[in-house]
Amino acid sequence: xxxxxxxxxxxxxxxxxxxxxxxxxxxxxxxxxxxxxxxxxxxxxxxxxxxxxxxxxxxxxxxxxxxxxxxxxxxxxxxxx
Amino acid sequence: xxxxxxxxxxxxxxxxxxxxxxxxxxxxxxxxxxxxxxxxxxxxxxxxxxxxxxxxxxxxxxxxxxxxxxxxxxxxxxxxxxxxxxxxxxxxxxxxxxxxxxxxxxxxxxxxxxxxxxxxxxxxxxxxxxxxxxxxxxxxxxxxxxxxxxxxxxxxxxxxxxxxxxxxxxxxxxxxxxxxxxxxxxxxxxxxxxxxxxxxxxxxxxxxxxxxxxxxxxxxxxxxxxxxxxxxxxxxxxxxxxxxxxxxxxxxxxxxxxxxxxxxxxxxxxxxxxx
Numbered sequence: 001x002x003x004x005x006x007x008x009x010x011x012x013x014x015x016x017x018x019x020x021x022x023x024x025x026x027x028x029x030x031x032x033x034x035x036x037x038x039x040x041x042x043x044x045x046x047x048x049x050x051x052x053x054x055x056x057x058x059x060x061x062x063x064x065x066x067x068x069x070x071x072x073x074x075x076x077x078x079x080x081x
Numbered sequence: 082x083x084x085x086x087x088x089x090x091x092x093x094x095x096x097x098x099x100x101x102x103x104x105x106x107x108x109x110x111x112x113x114x115x116x117x118x119x120x121x122x123x124x125x126x127x128x129x130x131x132x133x134x135x136x137x138x139x140x141x142x143x144x145x146x147x148x149x150x151x152x153x154x155x156x157x158x159x160x161x162x163x164x165x166x167x168x169x170x171x172x173x174x175x176x177x178x179x180x181x182x183x184x185x186x187x188x189x190x191x192x193x194x195x196x197x198x199x200x201x202x203x204x205x206x207x208x209x210x211x212x213x214x215x216x217x218x219x220x221x222x223x224x225x226x227x228x229x230x231x232x233x234x235x236x237x238x239x240x241x242x243x244x245x246x247x248x249x250x251x252x253x254x255x256x257x258x259x260x261x262x263x264x265x266x267x268x269x270x271x272x273x274x275x276x277x278x279x280x281x282x283x284x285x286x287x288x289x290x291x292x293x294x295x296x297x298x299x300x301x302x303x304x305x306x307x308x309x310x311x312x313x314x315x316x317x318x319x320x321x322x323x324x325x326x327x328x329x330x331x332x333x334x335x336x337x338x339x340x341x342x343x344x345x346x347x348x349x350x351x352x353x354x355x356x
Contacts, residue, residue, distance in 0.1 A: 004144055011139055014140075016164045052274070052275075056230065057312055058138060058139060059139060061277075062139070074277070078274065
C-alpha cells in the first residue's frame, strides 16, 4: 500500500533546506502532513522496514539519506528490521 | 534529412559521484576509461543532438502524475537538482525543440502517446554519464524520460518499439542534423529494498550476451529475470530504446564491471547502427 502523504513528505525533503529543517525538528515537519499517528511514530523510530512497505524504495532511500542515516545502517534496518 | 549518428549506453548511480574517492583505484581507472572511451565515441559521431534516455528519479514527477514516457520539448532544461551534483558544469542544458516536437508528433501518429515537458530538471541519471564522459562540447540534449521507478512500468516490448519510433522520427526529420542516442542506467542494482547493495554479475553478463539475440528471446529473458535482479535493473528499458533505435543488431561492449562501492553493475555499450 502506498501512503501518499508519507511519500509526499519524503519527496519534499529532497530539498536541502527542507531536509535541514527536518533534521532540526522532525516532529514539526511531520506535523505539516496528514500522516497517521502510527506511521508518524514509525518515522520517528526510524523503522525502515515498516516504512518500506508504504512508499517507493527510491523515496525511502532519499529520505533516510537526507535524515543523515548511513547506507550500511539503512541496509541493515531494511533486512533485519 | 537527419541521420542517426550512433547509439550508446552507460550506467549511472549517485555513488559514482558521492563515493568516487572510495572506489578502489583499479576500478576507478576502469570506470574512468570506460566513460571516457564512450565520450570519445560520441564525440567522433559528431552529434548535433543527443537524445538521452533515462528515468526520472523523483526530480520532476511525483505520485500525482507519473508518465510512462515524457519527452522534453522545451528550448532548454535545468541542470541536476541534487545537492551533491552541484559541481556539474552545466546549470542549463540547451535542447532541440524542433526535433523533440517532431518526435512527439510522429510517435503520436503511430499510436505512441508520450507526455511532454517544456522544462525538465535533468537529474543524475542524465548528467552523471555526460559529466564523466568529459565531452568537450555538449550536443543539444533532448531528454526522453522512461519510467522505471514507480509501477506500472512501460512494457519491455513497448520500450523496444519506442526505439524504432525514435529512429523513424530521426530519419523523417527534414533538417540536416546528426542525432545520437544515449541510454543511461542499469545494469543490476537494488535501491531501497532488502537486497540493496547486491549486484548480480551473472545476470548482467547474460543480459549483455542476450542483446545479440533475436528480439523476442531478449524480451522474454528480461521479462522473466528483471523482477528478481534488483529494482535498478528495470532501467535496462532505456537500453532497449537504444537497441530499438539502432536496429537491434547488437552492441559492442565497451566495458562491464561490477562495482560494489557504487552498488551498480556498470555497463558501457556502443551499438552497431543499422545503415
